[in-house]
Amino acid sequence: MHDGLNIPGSWGRGGTSNVSSQHGYGQGYGMTGGGGGANEDGFFVPSYLRQSRYIERLQAAHEAKIAAQREAAPTQSKGHGALSSRSSSVSLPKLAPSHRGMTYEIIEHQPPEDTGGLTPLPSKWAETDKNQAMEIGPDGLDVRFVGTAKLHDHEAAATRTDHPMPVQGGLYYYEVTIASKGKDGMIGIGFSGPKFSLEKLPGWEPDSWGWHGDDGNTFCCGITPKKYGPTYTTGDVNGVLQGTAFRDLKDVNVYPCIGMKRPQAQMTVNFGQRPFVFDIDEMMRLERDTISEEIHATSSTSLHSLPDESFFLKELVSQFLAHDGFVETAKAFAEEVRTESRALQFSTEISHSEPSLEEDLDASNRQQIRAAIMDGDVDKALKRTNAFYPRVLQDHSPIYFRLRCQKFIEMIRQTAELLGVSPAKPVKALNGHHEESEMEIDDQKSVLEDWDRMETEEADMSVKYQELLEDTLRYGQVLKQEFQDDPSTEATFKEIFSLLMYEDPRQSPQAHLLDRASRVPVAEELNSAILGMFVCS
Secondary structure (H helix, E strand, C coil): CCCEEEEECCCEECCCCCCCCCCCCCCCCCCCCCCCCECCCCCECCHHHCCCHHHHHHHHHHHHHHHHHHHHHHHHHCCCCCCCCCHHHCCCCECCCCCCCCCCECCCCCCCCCCCCCCCCCCCEEEEEECCCEEECCCCCEEEECCCCCCCCCCCEEEEECCCCCHHHCCCCCEEEEEECCHHHCEEEEEECCCCCCCCCCCCCCCEEEEECCCCEEEECCCCCEECCCCCCCCEECCCEEEEEEECCCCCCCEEEEEECCCCCEEEEECCCCCCCCCHHHHHHHHHHHHHHHHHHCCCHHHHCCCCHHHHHHHHHHHHHHHCCCHHHHHHHHHHHHHHHHHCCCCCCCCCCCCCHHHHHHHHHHHHHHHHHHCCCHHHHHHHHHHHCCCHHHHCHHHHHHHHHHHHHHHHHHHHHHHCCCCCCCCCCCCCECCCCECCHHHHHHHHHHHHHHHHHHHHHHHHHHHHHHHHHHHHHHHHHHCCCCHHHHHHHHHHHHHHHCCCHHHCCCHHHHCHHHHHHHHHHHHHHHHHHHHHC
């Protein structure tokens, strides 16, 4: 999930699946592929997660919960005034229309499930987290549109699951069957965060990502749609891997989410309680085999050249310091290791690598370049790279492109930071009084000067903001023109230019680009390219 969201789904006919179209909910699936199967208490294990450490821990927590409930049952049955086990279905009043103009049902929440700190698997569509125009079936897996047609361009109804995708599982998959597309096929499947309003199709606004049935496009957080796959309609089931639809989702709880816009639309979901159409088990097996092959293909002979683990770890520290250009620290560390070795009276003293004069100069240069990037001064980093290592950026055009984009991001960050800067206003009123005596004339004059200075500073700040914004727009135009013939840059441009769509880009879905921590991978990539130049020479 960290690298992207794969949507298995070149939509095709679901074989022997039997789904009713309008009256009632889907029944009787005869699908091929791996299956899970749910227990009587609702706990299920998707086939592709069997034997995973995540499921082992989740199942242990579930069994402990069931055991605790059984032990407590005799005590609770003797109590008085306890809620009925069917209390969650009691008819409760509806909440008045919200600020978004919608009415939501009040549903009594069940007590939170104790899973030992693990995120539970999504198991059903959440009655507490759906648009009023959606009706969820008794099993929580079927959902249909029961409201009036949403005629406005970006008005729809959506629902999300009871739990987000569990990142602890490493891979997550769910499957949707289209029982009825409704009129015009305006339906979408995907994912959303907890802030998504449920009044749009997933992908039409921030904190949501969706693949839409009427045009086959993907929509990411309200940004311009992108062609992704085929359209889908009544009777279709997603069952072929279509590829990565979205990348770089960071620090979000992502829930499976579906949306509809027209009457008679109806969909059924499979979270792993039944066999899937897509062979997700084989995909998981191939992924495990690939990782296993990479591990076995890695030579470990060079890891055993040192006599014990202590010296090996110290050598790793020494190499890290040299790699990142911390010359003086590397020298001091090497001397500390030698002193410790002599003090412990080792029969054979292990000498740690210490940078030579030439390595000192190289490390110093690399450290200056790294420091410039970490300070947000990309121009300085480019200037010093071209001065010290003139061929690096010529031979590594993707790194050059990334640095140029980083400068655009830094300019956006500076512009955004000006939004939060406002001069401090004087706290004294002109006609105010001190506790001991009335304000003197000189004090009043000072306050007037403070107000004049504040107004001047606000005007200067406004001018500075406008100038920086214009500079940023000009730089973006030049950057786009420079790389207009390279189609591989299109996705990056869409991502970074989307920051301009928001009054405060720090509140946008792409706000992670403005995080100072995002400078680290840029600095690391350039540093590695420079080091690689010496290896190849």
